[in-house]
Amino acid sequence: MRELFYYQDSMIKDFTAKVVRTGVELDGRPYVVLSNTAFYPTGGGQPHDTGYINELKVIDVEKVDEEIRHYIEGELSSLTEEVRGVLDWARRFDHMQQHTGQHILTAAFVELFDFATVSFHLGSDLVTIDLNTEHVTDEQLTLAENRANEIILENLPIETKWVTKEELSHYHLRKDVAVDEDIRLVIIPEFDYNGCGGTHPYSTGLVSSIKIMGTEKMKKNIRVSFVCGKRVLNQLAMRKRVLSDVARQLSVPEESAHEALTKVLHSAKANEKAxxxxxxxxxxxxxxxxxxxxxxxxxxxxxxxxxxxxxxxxxxxxxxxxxxxxxxxxxxxxxxxxxxxxxxxxxxxxxxxxxxxxxxxxxxxxxxxxxxxxxxxxxxxxxxxxxxxxxxxx
The missing domain is CATH 3.10.310.40 (Diaminopimelate Epimerase; Chain A, domain 1)
Incomplete structure (x- = not known):
């Protein structure tokens, strides 16, 4: 596994490889297996990459047994012996920002409050972590977010290391690893040591920023929703559009929209009662x-x-x-x-x-x-x- 292109260099955007074999799943999906690949398969909470192999669109990537299958749109017969793979880099880099941001925010909650993350989901809009606590204050959220952004601004190196089960005791891991072989650590020195098979950039600075968007109660845990990198800008732009529209309809400056909307709601309730x-x-x-x-x-x-x-x-x-x-x-x-x-x-x-x-x-x-x-x-x-x-x- 450690020889895979996406583990050798997570920043690879394109590559060449040989076709090992092709096949068709029982559900009719055609796939190709390559001698090596930079396409990351779904796993560890990180979604799969997409892109192209030659002119064929890669729509899904999965690890099945010991091989990585690239599911494509088009005719398998058009593939040559040697092919060129090109990643949808915007999608891959977004996933790396969100996944690394999750490592950082999770470690911040552990460092500050000893709140461990019990689950993680990387969605298309928001990322969520479930913390093993029944209550989180606004002050704690702010402190964890600030600490995470401090780590990003320090632009610390992100190291990866393959270790044996016996070597794990040399590292202060955030949580136990779930495998006994091909153990891969993702390390932010002096801050976070974690077993992970996902892709990450070279340094924390490439995450750009983290913003917590909200929380909700999930049984005995608290789910924290957040975004990283370009998604922060996307969320800011969306909220700017909404705020501008509300302010325009209320005929007030944006900074006065909250006060004006409160008055409208109070008036509406009074009218409704009347x-x-x-x-x-x-x-x-x-x-x-x-x-x-x-x-x-x-x-x-x-x-x-x-x-x-x-x-x-x-x-x-x-x-x-x-x-x-x-x-x-x-x-x-x-x-x-x-x-x-x-x-x-x-x-x-x-x-x-x-x-x-x-x-x-x-x-x-x-x-x-x-x-x-x-x-x-x-x-x-x-x-x-x-x-x-x-x-x-x-």
Whole structure:
């Protein structure tokens, strides 16, 4: 393994090699095995490289048994005995920045707070590490990020070394290695010693920068999301666009956007509360009118396109205004029927009888208690017919 081009020199962008063999997987994917390669296969948390072998696009790279298979688009027959491989260097260098940044940030959390990393994921937008702690403060995040960027700015060398299992005791490893042979250490002298099979640049300075983007609770761990290198600039540019758009819509300078948005949200909440109170007042008035327009205290009526929440409020206003009243309300919406049945405190009849009779007829679902039920289902019957059935039940 140590003779592979990506281990000899992680900065190799292109190479020549001989075709050892070609093949096709059972799923139909054609692949080629080369005498040597700079294409890194998926492994150790680092995604595979892409690029070209001659004119054929390399879309995936995997290590299968003891060989590295380059999965390609195109005809295998077009390959010559000797081929030229060209890496998608932007993708490879991004992966090296993120992977090395993970080493640095992980070591910073260990050095400062003894928080070990229990898992690592290198995504297309964000990188995450899961720390073996249930709580991380904003101050700790800031200190770890600052320490990581100090290591980057010091431009420390990044060394790789192949060692035997017996030689591991000579190094202060951050965690135990998972293999017994071909043990490869990635070392930032006096800062981090770690077993790793991934690709890394020559020095910490090539990581450029690290920025923590957020955290979330993951069972008994804390997941930290971050970005390194060019991804920091990409995130900054995206947030700049969003901030500029928000500031433009609020007609304020960017530095005042937070304060202006807070005022808008407070105003929106106040307006929402006022609208809700006005809506309730209208429903209360409507309830009074419905009771006044009936010769008896029972209100039975159909509506078009009223939510079940509105029906519930209206029914409660009706029965609260007259203890002898019952409210039977049905709304016919675009694709379903909804109903509410309520009784005043002096009415003995159980409203569960209403829902029990109606729900099977409309293949519906509902719930409630003896004094108040609601439900909804298919438009298998006209609303007026459902209402009549409800009236017949009581």
């Amino acid at each position: 609208l809700s109170e006005a809506h309730d007042a209208l429903l209360e008035y409507e309830a009074k009118e419905l009771l006044n327009n009936n010769q008896h205290p029972h209100v039975a009526i159909t509506f078009q396109n009223r939510t079940v929440q509105t029906l519930q409020k209206l029914a409660r206003f009706i029965v609260s205004q007259n203890n002898e009243a019952m409210a039977l309300l049905v709304s016919e919406n675009e694709d379903k029927l909804q109903f509410v049945a309520a009784r005043g405190s002096n009415v003995a009849r159980s409203m569960k009888d209403v829902s029990g009779a109606i729900l099977p007829l409309i293949n519906g679902k509902g719930g409630g208690n003896d004094s108040f039920v609601q439900g909804g289902g298919e438009k298998s019957l006209p609303a007026i017919e459902v209402l009549q059935l409800m009236k017949n039940t009581i």
